[in-house]
Amino acid sequence: MTNPYELTATEAIELIKNRKLSIYEWVLSCFDKIKQKDSDVKAWIYLDEKNALKKARELDELNDSSLLGIPFGIKDIIDASNIPSGLGTPFYENNIPSRDAGSVSIAKQSGCIFLGKTVSTELGHRGPGQTTNPHNKNFTPGGSSSGSAAAVAAMMAPVCFGTQTTGSVIRPAAYCGIVGYKPTYGDFDKSGILPNSPTIDTLGLMTRSVEDVSLFRSILLEEKIIKPKNIDLKNIKIGFVRTPHWDKTDISTQNNLEKFIEKLRVEKLDITDINLNQIISKADQLHLDISGYEFKRSISYERFNYYNELSDQLRSGRLNDGYQVTNKLYKAAIKKLSILKNEIDEVFKDIDLIITPSAPGEALKGLGYTGSPMFNTTWSLSGNPCVTLPLFKGLQNLPIGCQLVTKFGNDDELLDYSKTIYDNYLK
Amino acid sequence: MTNPYELTATEAIELIKNRKLSIYEWVLSCFDKIKQKDSDVKAWIYLDEKNALKKARELDELNDSSLLGIPFGIKDIIDASNIPSGLGTPFYENNIPSRDAGSVSIAKQSGCIFLGKTVSTELGHRGPGQTTNPHNKNFTPGGSSSGSAAAVAAMMAPVCFGTQTTGSVIRPAAYCGIVGYKPTYGDFDKSGILPNSPTIDTLGLMTRSVEDVSLFRSILLEEKIIKPKNIDLKNIKIGFVRTPHWDKTDISTQNNLEKFIEKLRVEKLDITDINLNQIISKADQLHLDISGYEFKRSISYERFNYYNELSDQLRSGRLNDGYQVTNKLYKAAIKKLSILKNEIDEVFKDIDLIITPSAPGEALKGLGYTGSPMFNTTWSLSGNPCVTLPLFKGLQNLPIGCQLVTKFGNDDELLDYSKTIYDNYLK
Numbered sequence: 108m109t110n111p112y113e114l115t116a117t118e119a120i121e122l123i124k125n126r127k128l129s130i131y132e133w134v135l136s137c138f139d140k141i142k143q144k145d146s147d148v149k150a151w152i153y154l155d156e157k158n159a160l161k162k163a164r165e166l167d168e169l170n171d172s173s174l175l176g177i178p179f180g181i182k183d184i185i186d187a188s189n190i191p192s193g194l195g196t197p198f199y200e201n202n203i204p205s206r207d208a209g210s211v212s213i214a215k216q217s218g219c220i221f222l223g224k225t226v227s228t229e230l231g232h233r234g235p236g237q238t239t240n241p242h243n244k245n246f247t248p249g250g251s252s253s254g255s256a257a258a259v260a261a262m263m264a265p266v267c268f269g270t271q272t273t274g275s276v277i278r279p280a281a282y283c284g285i286v287g288y289k290p291t292y293g294d295f296d297k298s299g300i301l302p303n304s305p306t307i308d309t310l311g312l313m314t315r316s317v318e319d320v321s322l323f324r325s326i327l328l329e330e331k332i333i334k335p336k337n338i339d340l341k342n343i344k345i346g347f348v349r350t351p352h353w354d355k356t357d358i359s360t361q362n363n364l365e366k367f368i369e370k371l372r373v374e375k376l377d378i379t380d381i382n383l384n385q386i387i388s389k390a391d392q393l394h395l396d397i398s399g400y401e402f403k404r405s406i407s408y409e410r411f412n413y414y415n416e417l418s419d420q421l422r423s424g425r426l427n428d429g430y431q432v433t434n435k436l437y438k439a440a441i442k443k444l445s446i447l448k449n450e451i452d453e454v455f456k457d458i459d460l461i462i463t464p465s466a467p468g469e470a471l472k473g474l475g476y477t478g479s480p481m482f483n484t485t486w487s488l489s490g491n492p493c494v495t496l497p498l499f500k501g502l503q504n505l506p507i508g509c510q511l512v513t514k515f516g517n518d519d520e521l522l523d524y525s526k527t528i529y530d531n532y533l534k
Numbered sequence: 535m536t537n538p539y540e541l542t543a544t545e546a547i548e549l550i551k552n553r554k555l556s557i558y559e560w561v562l563s564c565f566d567k568i569k570q571k572d573s574d575v576k577a578w579i580y581l582d583e584k585n586a587l588k589k590a591r592e593l594d595e596l597n598d599s600s601l602l603g604i605p606f607g608i609k610d611i612i613d614a615s616n617i618p619s620g621l622g623t624p625f626y627e628n629n630i631p632s633r634d635a636g637s638v639s640i641a642k643q644s645g646c647i648f649l650g651k652t653v654s655t656e657l658g659h660r661g662p663g664q665t666t667n668p669h670n671k672n673f674t675p676g677g678s679s680s681g682s683a684a685a686v687a688a689m690m691a692p693v694c695f696g697t698q699t700t701g702s703v704i705r706p707a708a709y710c711g712i713v714g715y716k717p718t719y720g721d722f723d724k725s726g727i728l729p730n731s732p733t734i735d736t737l738g739l740m741t742r743s744v745e746d747v748s749l750f751r752s753i754l755l756e757e758k759i760i761k762p763k764n765i766d767l768k769n770i771k772i773g774f775v776r777t778p779h780w781d782k783t784d785i786s787t788q789n790n791l792e793k794f795i796e797k798l799r800v801e802k803l804d805i806t807d808i809n810l811n812q813i814i815s816k817a818d819q820l821h822l823d824i825s826g827y828e829f830k831r832s833i834s835y836e837r838f839n840y841y842n843e844l845s846d847q848l849r850s851g852r853l854n855d856g857y858q859v860t861n862k863l864y865k866a867a868i869k870k871l872s873i874l875k876n877e878i879d880e881v882f883k884d885i886d887l888i889i890t891p892s893a894p895g896e897a898l899k900g901l902g903y904t905g906s907p908m909f910n911t912t913w914s915l916s917g918n919p920c921v922t923l924p925l926f927k928g929l930q931n932l933p934i935g936c937q938l939v940t941k942f943g944n945d946d947e948l949l950d951y952s953k954t955i956y957d958n959y960l961k
Contacts, residue, residue, distance in 0.1 A: 293864075330860065442943070
């Protein structure tokens with residue numbers, strides 16, 4: 108039999124329903140995997156093993172199939188009641204929130220089992236944590252949701268929560284070779300999550316299947332569970348977007364994506380090259396101004412009380428960006444963002460699905476830099492839903508993701524397209 | 535000499551600069567006033583007297599005029615480091631945040647002195663706290679920023695922070711006869727503040743002068759201090775908006791406002807009656823859907839863990855509204871909001887300033903109901919900046935406010951208009 112930790116949530120739930128697996132066995136198996144691998148991967152900053160196993164036993168005894176028992180982890184900038192929230196810094200050891208973040212509370216209420224907290228970069232920005240890439244520990248897992256991506260990739264949990272302000276869900280998911288999902292802006296609650304840039308911040312999911320994204324999305328929306336469907340891709344219009352950053356991608360990313368697109372064309376899918384260079388360049392600038400201005404304010408307590416303990420990457424990065432932006436410029440950027448969103452809505456009048464890189468290439472060697480979010484910035488800013496699928500491998504035998512983007516609000520369609528592509532084109 | 539507690543912040547700072555007042559005397563005087571009045575008013579839930587006086591002494595010794603020493607209070611749903619955050623409920627006695635809310639941290643960094651936390655309604659919604667109206671303790675102070683409005687009106691602090699999702703700054707400020715200000719959406723940081731409806735929530739200010747609003751606005755924006763100017767009102771276009779709720783205002787509100795508008799007309803100001811009934815009716819519905827949906831999620835931890843301890847006003851109010859809204863309906867409402875904001879921008883192409891009621895009338899008798907926000911909903915949802923000025927008195931000799939609204943982003947202009955009207959028309 109497959110080890111329980113290898114199962115996706117969707118698979119495990121089916122086995123539990125048929126009495127072939129208990130929730131306790133599933134949770135125990137995740138902790139076994141953590142014990143086996145986490146000294147190398149370092150995905151977790153806090154484990155709540157005793158409570159998780161206790162809860163699992165209770166659920167097994169209750170035998171209520173509406174309580175799903177899915178083990179999950181959360182990024183360290185997300186609050187869980189009575190669990191230390193380090194916020195990816197060394198100076199919050201004693202920060203123990205009284206409340207669960209809204210989304211954590213909703214997940215727990217549906218029976219999901221909190222395993223612990225995963226490593227975040229410093230305050231959700233760039234300063235890396237200790238986590239390594241499960242495919243090769245000399246490479247970055249990406250960031251800022253580093254531990255969540257690595258934990259899911261290393262099969263320590265079927266699902267983890269990440270957050271994205273620039274590329275912090277899609278990039279680490281791509282680097283770690285899993286499915287990453289950033290929903291339409293506003294779909295998932297953010298209360299109890301450290302804000303970086305509230306106009307842009309989104310809670311996202313890391314999983315090992317598209318079905319699990321849909322499952323957990325339904326849980327967080329507190330709506331009926333929707334299963335993604337295989338559709339006929341010939342019925343949709345696809346746009347291939349190289350972006351103005353195409354020449355910064357590595358050769359495997361270019362070759363793999365071009366070959367994939369060519370294959371889809373051979374299969375007579377309706378694919379057009381789309382040039383969004385103007386929109387993306389505008390988005391890059393607006394993102395810089397808005398996220399800088401808002402980040403500087405959100406972390407006021409840290410910049411005034413722990414400035415010397417902050418990393419240079421943070422101080423000279425987004426914090427410094429923030430110091431360049433006046434309130435007047437910020438408000439002008441907010442107005443421009445509203446216009447940009449309309450322009451992107453117009454793009455999606457002619458197109459159902461955009462295919463574009465998830466990241467500039469494979470994960471980078473070394474743990475000092477989590478990689479560039481240049482292919483994620485636009486969609487973070489605009490709030491369009493995105494998925495990354497682990498479709499390719501690079502020259503270093505590390506995963507390369509393929510990013511799919513749909514219209515604002517079309518998350519269910521995005522997940523149908525994602526499932527279809529995953530099922531038909533995963534090597 | 536005037537008692538220091540009677541001074542506005544702008545006045546006190548001038549005296550301190552000229553060595554006619556020390557920060558310590560000012561802060562001590564506020565605490566004296568609190569001791570004298572708070573057994574009736576019940577504005578405060580937590581006082582940090584020892585630290586505040588210590589900080590005041592330190593600032594006096596530093597003698598650095600860039601550190602302003604302004605005493606301030608904050609609503610109980612706003613975090614201050616190492617101070618209990620009760621969130622307006624009885625069940626968070628032991629909730630002690632490690633971080634200051636961003637705006638609290640910014641205020642402290644500029645030398646402002648934290649006095650304590652003021653009474654909030656339950657989780658920032660309708661369930662009233664113990665606070666009474668300083669003008670008559672048998673009447674409501676309004677809510678949800680009840681304690682902040684009452685503390686400023688009772689001269690216990692020159693400035694307090696409130697938050698507004700529907701009418702929670704403007705209404706209590708109007709009921710308590712002070713100046714209330716809700717800035718353009720997004721102008722003030724909200725990290726560390728319990729979200730009610732993040733798409734709408736705004737941090738606002740309660741003061742006893744328009745100058746103090748400008749002063750504290752500059753502090754929170756970390757920009758050069760701007761003083762509001764008297765302008766010639768003949769140079770601007772004013773719209774008088776009765777709203778579809780006009781027939782629900784009391785007779786003193788109608789008479790006072792109509793007489794005031796008539797006076798302005800006699801003085802040859804450019805005033806037009808504007809009918810925004812369609813916009814306001816749309817806004818009322820969108821506000822209900824968006825704030826309900828988001829509130830239900832934001833307080834997930836409380837609805838799942840403390841449902842029986844929540845008030846019926848909350849459970850059958852906004853929480854119940856939230857249960858009526860699907861994710862699909864919510865996202866449609868978000869898209870409609872973007873269109874509504876454009877429609878309101880159009881209105882302000884022909885108008886510089888809107889004058890409209892702050893509330894349906896004087897404060898209501900009894901402490902069980904904090905009053906209707908019907909005149910605030912539209913501007914909360916749209917994010918336009920608003921001020922309430924204590925221009926009138928009603929039949930019960932309680933204050934009646936006059937609400938001023940400008941274009942999104944025109945906060946400086948709003949404060950100029952507010953100062954001009956305050957200086958020229960306050961009875």
